Amino acid sequence: MTSRNAILLAALALVVATLSLVLMLTVRGPKTAIGPGSPATAPAGSAAAGRTIKARLFYVSDDGMRLTSVEHDVPFGEGVEQAREIINAQLAPPAAPLVSAVPAGTTLRTLFITEQGDAYVDLSREAATAHPGGTLNELLTVYTIVSALTINLPAVRAVQILIDGREVQTLAGHVDLRQPLAANPGLVQ
Amino acid sequence: MNARFHRRLLAIFAIAVLAGPLNIVLTPQTPAPIPLTMLSREGRRTIPLVLVNKQEFVAIDDLAGPFQLSVREDALGALTVTYKDKTIVLTNQALASVAGRLVSLPSPASRAGARWLVPVEFINRALGLVYESRLELRKPAHLLLVGDVRVPRVTVRYDLLATGGRLTIDATPRAESTVTQDNDLLSIKFDADALDVDTPPLPPPAPQGLVQAVRILDATTLGVDLGPRVAGIRSTTLPADTTLRVMIDILAAGTEAAPSAPAVAGDPPGEVAGVRLPLGPPASPIQTITIDPGHGGDDIGTQGMAGVKEKDLTLAVARLAKAAIEARLGIRVLLTRDGDRDVPLEDRTAVANNNKADLFISLHANSSFRPETAGASIYYAAFDNSIASAGPGGVDRVPTFSGAMRDLELVAWDLAQTHHVDQSRMFATILEERLRDRVPLALQPVESAPLAVIESANMPAVLVDIGFLTNPAQEKLLAGNEFQNDLAQAMTDAVVRFRDALAARTAQ
Secondary structure (H helix, E strand, O other): OOHHHHHHHHHHHHHHHHHHHHHHHHHOHHHOOOOOOOOOOOOOOOOOOOOEEEEEEEEEOOOOOOEEEEEEEEEOOOOHHHHHHHHHHHHOOOOOOOOOOOOOOOOEEEEEEOOOOEEEEEEOOHHHHOOOOOHHHHHHHHHHHHHHHHHHOOOOOEEEEEEOOEEOOOOOOOEOOOOOEOOOHHHEO | OOHHHHHHHHHHHHHHHHOOOOOOEOOOEOOOOOOEEEEEOOEEEEEOOEEEOOEEEEEHHHHHHHHOEEEEEOOOOOEEEEEOOEEEEEOOOOEEEEOOEEEEOOOOOEEEOOEEEEEOOHHHHHHHHHOOOOEEEEOOOOEEEEOOOOOOEEEEEEEEEOOEEEEEEEEEOOOOEEEEEEOOEEEEEEOOOOOEEOOOOOOOOOOOOOEEEEEEEEOOEEEEEEOOOEEEEEEEEEEEOOEEEEEEEEEEOOOOOOOOOOOOOOOOOOOEOOOOOOOOOOOOOOOEEEEEEOOEOOEOOOEOOOOOEHHHHHHHHHHHHHHHHHHHHOOEEEEOOOOOOOOOHHHHHHHHHHOOOOEEEEEEEEOOOOOOOOOEEEEEEOOOHHHHHHOOOOEEEEEOOOOOEEEEEOOOHHHHHHHHHHHHHHHHHHHHHHHHOOOOEEEEEEEEEOEHHHHOOOOOEEEEEEEEOOOHHHHHHHOOHHHHHHHHHHHHHHHHHHHHHHHHHHHO
């Protein structure tokens, strides 16, 4: 092999390696790993304005004992932005007769997802201060958020709710929020 | 007009007919339930009960004789029951006007054929308010106590010992008893008018050849059929608070501790028959219980439309349960708060952990986004699989005072419950059984959930939601004395069953 051929081969290898890296990062899509403390700030719908995905959102069942899911169109988002779009859609006041288990006025402050698939959802204080109380209501509130992410984004393993940027023990004195919570299929019809 | 329309017309007509005052017609179900036994100084008599839609009713005619009631149906369809100069008026509502005071009933008075039926609770809730003597309805036992009759609640427990077996018989309130032996039959006769005792008093014990059965001989006497391996018996009487406990040790043939002659029965209370017991009272698997009245102080919990607050309800029920458990079982009960103050969740569990409680019960009232949701629920802890398997692990070898090394298992404080989930589930199931006949339950009453107050408990632990304050009917029910007393009694019964189940496991 001549030295010219060797240089060409090395250049080709470099191009292949670069392309592979770019491809890997793109394919990871919504599961982009972003460490705690560095919330993603990419603009919504950066990939395709007006594009939507189908997502299941969760509301109180007719008997009040469980959550029931309803399919909604949610704006498409790249990476962690998809998780934000889903939570924002979940927090939006639903049309009657749907009843949300999340107190009215609750907004999403930030959201980030770790490499292990734990999502941290930072909600405004209304999630706790406007909560009506009761074990069942609190379970439904918490698992509305947990289900919205774990069921729509399979890469999300568990969800921890933060309030005003801080870890909290509970929302209203019952459900332990000090650890990320996995999906609870028993609470969903 | 098609057949479907005809059927609809008929249905509308039927509803119109039934909607009038006191025109509800009931169809009794078979088989008829166990009749009510009425006990008074004058003796006993039975009052038949009728079962409709799983509710027990009594014919007002069957009450008229024993209680000297006169019954009159007026032109408007209301039923007026008169006792002496006091009247009780019943309409088609689940309410009764008792001498001008409104009381609630589980269902309205209704007609079955030519007879008027009232829910059995009419006796204590309505008639009890105007009757000259005390009326106490013990619904689970089908007993109606009239006046000052002595009917202790009697529970029987059987434990296996190295020397044989031990029967522990508790009578609450205290009732003296005499133990006599006639060949293979041991009789325990109580100084009472009657006994409130389960039938049979004890499930058949394990085939050990010592006790064949425990049965009711007559109104005030229990009988114990002894097996062929019995070498002798000895009894001890121990008073404890309002309970009188009789412990009967049954010695197996061939064991060293067997006395030379069977013990003589009929000893006065406080003395030991035959050989003095080398052991103290049996080490019950439950010595201390912590009850946690949820919320408190500024944290009112949830609240009903009529203003009933969760923090007040939980404290009221906790106090009743403490009194019932201590009086009936002699078990120490600690409350995490005995006043209107807020207590952090970790401090509540710490009361249980630091006092080495054997059971932790956190009391709450529920709330729903749907006003119709009703019923009590019992939760035990749920842990994420990865947390549960990774959390409690870890063993440290530490030196002891003697210089030896000892393995110390390390468990994170907030995951202490992981070791007790099975027993917590067992207690939850037992409590559900005891609540079932007494209070409305949710469709799926036993559930698991990651609840902070029970996750740190280093003993079997449950959280009980007694009902929904967001349901107006439930709010009224939960605030009532009868509901709260029923709940406290069910909790006490559940503790008895749980204690016996743990003792049986230990014996095996």
